[in-house]
Amino acid sequence: MARNPYLPMTAEVVERIEEAPDVYTLRVRLRHAAERAAYRFAPGQFNMLYLFGVGEVPISISSDPDEHELVDHTIRAVGRVTEGLVRLGPGARLGLRGPFGTGWPFAVAQGRALLMITGGLGCAPTNSAIEYAIKRRSQYGPITIAHGVKRPQDLIYGARFAAWEKAPDTRVLLSADRPDPNWRGRSGLVTALLDEIDPGLIRDGFTLMCGPEPMMRSVAENLLKRGAALERIYLSLERNMQCALGHCGNCQFGKEFLCKDGPVFPYARVRALLPVGGY
Ligand SMILES: Cc1cc2nc3c(=O)[nH]c(=O)nc-3n(C[C@H](O)[C@H](O)[C@H](O)COP(=O)(O)OP(=O)(O)OC[C@H]3O[C@@H](n4cnc5c(N)ncnc54)[C@H](O)[C@@H]3O)c2cc1C
Numbered sequence: 001m002a003r004n005p006y007l008p009m010t011a012e013v014v015e016r017i018e019e020a021p022d023v024y025t026l027r028v029r030l031r032h033a034a035e036r037a038a039y040r041f042a043p044g045q046f047n048m049l050y051l052f053g054v055g056e057v058p059i060s061i062s063s064d065p066d067e068h069e070l071v072d073h074t075i076r077a078v079g080r081v082t083e084g085l086v087r088l089g090p091g092a093r094l095g096l097r098g099p100f101g102t103g104w105p106f107a108v109a110q111g112r113a114l115l116m117i118t119g120g121l122g123c124a125p126t127n128s129a130i131e132y133a134i135k136r137r138s139q140y141g142p143i144t145i146a147h148g149v150k151r152p153q154d155l156i157y158g159a160r161f162a163a164w165e166k167a168p169d170t171r172v173l174l175s176a177d178r179p180d181p182n183w184r185g186r187s188g189l190v191t192a193l194l195d196e197i198d199p200g201l202i203r204d205g206f207t208l209m210c211g212p213e214p215m216m217r218s219v220a221e222n223l224l225k226r227g228a229a230l231e232r233i234y235l236s237l238e239r240n241m242q243c244a245l246g247h248c249g250n251c252q253f254g255k256e257f258l259c260k261d262g263p264v265f266p267y268a269r270v271r272a273l274l275p276v277g278g279y
């Protein structure tokens with residue numbers, strides 16, 4: 001009999017990593033061996049994490065898709081459910097439904113340069129994408145990772161950025177809007193980093209973006225002015241969700257449902273709606 005998609009599987013926290021004062025990565029493992037063996041995800045997908053007795057929230061999967069035994073979620077505590085989730089320590093149990101949603105379009109990006117442009121916690125959904133592409137280095141052109149934060153202390157995954165920088169044909173550009181004297185990256189908005197990217201990579205490459213919507217719109221429009229192809233710009237969106245199955249309508253965005261048609265969209269499909277309030 002098919003599994004009821006509303007029933008969560010039980011997962012256990014294996015490790016809790018503090019990334020920043022209010023941001024934690026929960027590394028979880030499904031408790032039942034059969035569920036663990038069947039679980040697979042694509043970079044860009046998300047899980048619904050259920051804090052028993054409190055509620056369920058969508059959280060991107062931030063780990064390497066080749067590793068499905070342990071699944072990472074990087075969570076910022078902003079409200080009822082996320083504040084409870086980030087307090088869970090090793091051995092604590094939570095519910096997990098997923099994976100859901102569309103992943104990043106790696107099949108169509110083959111052979112092209114990849115530009116991963118992210119802001120704030122937006123680097124979480126692209127983390128699995130970067131791991132995926134670096135492991136399949138010969139299938140893609142140069143990789144440029146451009147990430148912006150408000151303040152240096154907001155930078156998460158510092159060690160991972162340092163490791164990615166050492167991968168072949170991979171460049172990491174970091175910027176902070178409000179740098180301090182110890183900051184070794186650039187200063188300014190993430191859009192300023194575009195000046196440092198080879199225009200040829202912008203024109204011929206494939207862009208994956210995640211972060212605050214005004215940032216993504218501004219980057220996308222800036223890339224278009226620099227000759228990027230509209231059909232090769234993708235972004236990951238966020239809306240409140242409940243069912244994650246296209247039933248409740250909570251995540252509706254025009255005629256799309258973020259949970260099943262997204263969260264990753266070609267910019268061309270959402271460009272007209274993004275500036276419209278209420279969507
Ligand atoms: C596909 C997807 C992937 C996500 N991935 C991550 C992730 O990797 N890490 C992470 O920390 N968060 C992620 N989020 C956001 C996360 O789901 C929300 O922060 C969470 O639902 C808030 O629930 P809460 O009960 O803690 O807070 P609530 O008490 O519900 O809300 C607290 C505040 O956050 C706002 N809020 C709630 N949900 C969202 C949302 N989706 N977008 C923007 N503001 C919101 C509320 O309006 C309110 O101001 C993702 C959301 C989506 C849709």
Ligand code: FES
Nearest residue numbers: 242244248249259
């Ligand atoms: S969350 Fe219910 S339709 Fe998308």
